[in-house]
Amino acid sequence: MNESSSIPPLTNPTIPGISRETHQPDPPLGGLESDRQPIASLITAIEAALREPRRLLFQLTQPNQGRLACNLLFVSLLSAFIYGLVAGTFSGGGQLLAAPVKIAGGLLLTAVICLPSLYIFTCLSGSRARLGEVCGLLAAFLALMTILLIGFAPVAWVFSQSTGSVAAMGGLHLIFWFVATGFGLRLLERGLHHHGAQGGMMRIWTILFLLVALQMTTALRPLVGTAPTLLPVTKEFFLAHWMESFQ
Amino acid sequence: MTSDSSTFDLRQGATLLRGESEEIARWIGRGESKQLWFCLAAVFAGAGLFGAALGEWRSPLQALYGGIKFPLVILLTTAGTTLLNGMLAPLLGLNLRFRQSLLVILFSHTIVAIIVGGFSPILLFVIGNAPPVQASSSASWTGHGVVLLIEVGLIAFAGVLANVRLRQLLDRLSGHPRVSKRIMLTWLAANLLLGAQISWLLRPFVGSPGLPVEFLRADAFQGNFYEAVFHALKNLLHS
Numbered sequence: 001m002n003e004s005s006s007i008p009p010l011t012n013p014t015i016p017g018i019s020r021e022t023h024q025p026d027p028p029l030g031g032l033e034s035d036r037q038p039i040a041s042l043i044t045a046i047e048a049a050l051r052e053p054r055r056l057l058f059q060l061t062q063p064n065q066g067r068l069a070c071n072l073l074f075v076s077l078l079s080a081f082i083y084g085l086v087a088g089t090f091s092g093g094g095q096l097l098a099a100p101v102k103i104a105g106g107l108l109l110t111a112v113i114c115l116p117s118l119y120i121f122t123c124l125s126g127s128r129a130r131l132g133e134v135c136g137l138l139a140a141f142l143a144l145m146t147i148l149l150i151g152f153a154p155v156a157w158v159f160s161q162s163t164g165s166v167a168a169m170g171g172l173h174l175i176f177w178f179v180a181t182g183f184g185l186r187l188l189e190r191g192l193h194h195h196g197a198q199g200g201m202m203r204i205w206t207i208l209f210l211l212v213a214l215q216m217t218t219a220l221r222p223l224v225g226t227a228p229t230l231l232p233v234t235k236e237f238f239l240a241h242w243m244e245s246f247q
Numbered sequence: 248m249t250s251d252s253s254t255f256d257l258r259q260g261a262t263l264l265r266g267e268s269e270e271i272a273r274w275i276g277r278g279e280s281k282q283l284w285f286c287l288a289a290v291f292a293g294a295g296l297f298g299a300a301l302g303e304w305r306s307p308l309q310a311l312y313g314g315i316k317f318p319l320v321i322l323l324t325t326a327g328t329t330l331l332n333g334m335l336a337p338l339l340g341l342n343l344r345f346r347q348s349l350l351v352i353l354f355s356h357t358i359v360a361i362i363v364g365g366f367s368p369i370l371l372f373v374i375g376n377a378p379p380v381q382a383s384s385s386a387s388w389t390g391h392g393v394v395l396l397i398e399v400g401l402i403a404f405a406g407v408l409a410n411v412r413l414r415q416l417l418d419r420l421s422g423h424p425r426v427s428k429r430i431m432l433t434w435l436a437a438n439l440l441l442g443a444q445i446s447w448l449l450r451p452f453v454g455s456p457g458l459p460v461e462f463l464r465a466d467a468f469q470g471n472f473y474e475a476v477f478h479a480l481k482n483l484l485h486s
Contacts (some may be wrong), residue, residue, distance in 0.1 A: 113372050119454040123264035124408060130258070177413060219376055235376050 029058040029194045038062075045071050049144045049187070057191045060136035060167035069132075072139035079146035080104040084223075086153045090160040090169050091226050098230060102220040107146070110213045111138055114197040121205040137191040145184030147175075149221070152176040167245045173224065181210070214238045254281040255288060261359050263354055266412040269409060271354060275347050275420070282350060286357040287322070287336030293357075293364025294318040297401075298452060300367040304374045304394045312462050316449045321356050324442040325349070330435050339433060340426035341417065351420075355413040360377035362405035368399060380456050387456035394453050410435065447472035 029035060035058040039045050045068065048056040059068055084100030091099075119134050129137065159172055185206055192202060216239040217223060220231065236244075249306055259282065274282045298317025302309035332352060333345035342353065377390040410431065417427030446452075448467050454460055 089386055113368040116368060120264060120362055120365040123261045126265055128265075208369060212372060215372070235378055237376060 005072065026054075026194070029054060029061065035059075038064075039068055039071075042071055042075060043074070044073060046147055049054065049140060049147060053190065055196060057137075057187075059186065060140060060191070061133060065136050066217055069136035069139045071112055072136070072143040076142035076146045077104045077108060079143070079150050080107045083149040083153055083156075084144065086157045087169075087173060087224060088137070089157060090166075090224050091222075093226070094230075095137040095222075095226065097232040099223050102223055104215045106220045107142065107213075110209070110216050111142060113212055114209045117208060118205055121201050122195070122197060123190055125197040125199050127192050129192060129195035129197075133195065137188055140191065141184040143184075143187040144187050145180045147185055148180035149176060152180065166222075170224045170245065181213075254284050256285070259285050260289060261356070263358050263412070264361060266415050268416050271416055272419050275343075275350050278346060283353065286350075286353045288332070289354075289357045289364075290321050291318045293367075294321050294360075295364075296367040297360075297363040297370070300370040300374065301394065301398055301453050303371060304377060304390065305380055305451075306460050309451070309454045309460045312460075313452050316452065318464075320359070320442065320445050321360060321420075322447055323445050324438055325353055325356055327441045327445070328352070328434070328437045330481070331437050335433050335437075337431055339429045340423065341421045341430055351413070351416060354416070355409045358409040359402075359405040360410055362408060363401055366401050366405075370401070373397060391453065391456055398453065403484035443472045444476040447475065 032054065034052060035055050037055060039048050039056065039059045045056070048059075049072070057064065081100040081104045084103035085096065088095040088097070088099030109164065115135065115138060118138060119131055121133055122129055156173060156176060160169060163169060189197075189202055215238050218232075218236055218241045221227070221241065277340060294317045295314045298313035298315070299310040300313075301317070302311070302313030329345065329349050329352070333343070333348040336343045336348045339362075374394060377393055378387065380390070413434075414427060414431050417431055418424055421427045421430070421467050450467070451461070452456070458464075
C-alpha cells in the first residue's frame, strides 16, 4: 500500500451529496441526572416516552435494555389493539375483534419487515448502534406512535359513531396515524443521532416504512367497514384501493 | 473490533456499511482469511435472499433458482476480474497484492449483498401484494414490469452506495484522490463488462410470464448481452 504523509484524519465518512441536519446542542445521553434513573415499569416507560425521551433513549443503551425494549413492544401492541377496538366500533360485529387483531398484527409485521433495512440504513448513516439497540429504538418508536394513537382514540370514536362514510373514517384514521408516526419518527431519529447517525439516509427508510405500512393496511383490509371475507381475496396496491374507495 | 472476533461476526458487516476505512485497511494489511469467509457468507446469504425474493413472484421454483444464481453473478464476476483488477491496481498507482485487491473488490460486493439482502423482506412483501402470474394476462406483465423496475432500482441504489464506500477505502489506501478515482473507474468498467454478460448468461431471475420456469434459458450460451442491446436499439430506431 502507498505511504502517504497526508492521510486525512479518521471520521466515519457520510454519503456525499446529502446535507447534514443541524441539531440544537444536546448533552450526550447519560449526561443528565434524570437520564440515569432506571425505568422499571410499563407506566414509567410510557411516561418516559412522552415526557423524558432522553431518559428512555439512555436506558435503551444500558445492559438490561432487552427487558425495556420488550416492555415497549408490549405497550405498542396493546395500544394498537385498543385503537383497533375503537376503529372496529365503526362497523361493529366481527370487526370489533378483527380490526384490533389486524392493526396490532399488521404493525408488528411492518416492523419486522422494515427492521433489516433500518439496521442497514443506521450503519450507512454512521451510527454505531448495535442491532439490539436498533431493535430497542424501533420498539420505542412504535410505542410512542401507538400511545399517541390512544390519545386520538376518543376523537376517532366520536367520528365513528357519527358518520357512515367508510372513506371519511379511513381518511381520518390515516391522518391520526400520520401525526402519531411523525412524533415516533422524531424520537427514533433523535435516538440514532445520539448514536452518531448523520446525514439524511434515515429519510429514505422513513419513506420505505410509510409505504410498507400503507400497503399493509390494504393487504389486511378491511380495517374500517365490512367485507364477506376476513382477508381480501384480490391483491391490490394501496393507491388503487384508495382510488376505488373514494369513487 | 479485535482480531479475535469470530469469522461470522455480524459487526464486520456493520463496519463495511459504515465505511470505517481505517479498520478495513487494517483487515487488508493483516491478510487474515476470516474476512474473506465472512464476505463469501454474506454474499451467499444477502444476494441469495434477494434472488429468491425476485423469483418468488414467478414461482417457488424460480425463487430457488434465483437464490442460487444471484450470488453466483456476484462471485463469478469477482473471480473473473480478479486477475485483471489485480494487475491494473499497481499499474494505476496503488501497489496492492492480488489477494488485497480481491478483498477490496469483495468488500464492495459484500456491501451490495448486505443492502439488497436487507431489502428482501420489503421486496417479498411488495411481490406478495402484486397481481399473481396468469399466463398472457396484462396484469401479469404489469406485475413483471413492476418487479423488474424494483429490482433495477434496488441494485442501482446498493451499487451506488457500495461504490461510494469503495472510493473512500481507495482514498485511504492510496492517499491520492486521483489514483483512487482512476482505479475505481477502471475496476467498475471491468466488473460491469463481465457482470452484465454473466447476468445475461444466468437469466432468468424474475421469470417472464410467457416463458416456462427454467434454471437457464435454452439459448443461454447463444449471443451476448451487448448483442441483445444492439439489436434492441436497432429495432427501436427502425420501428
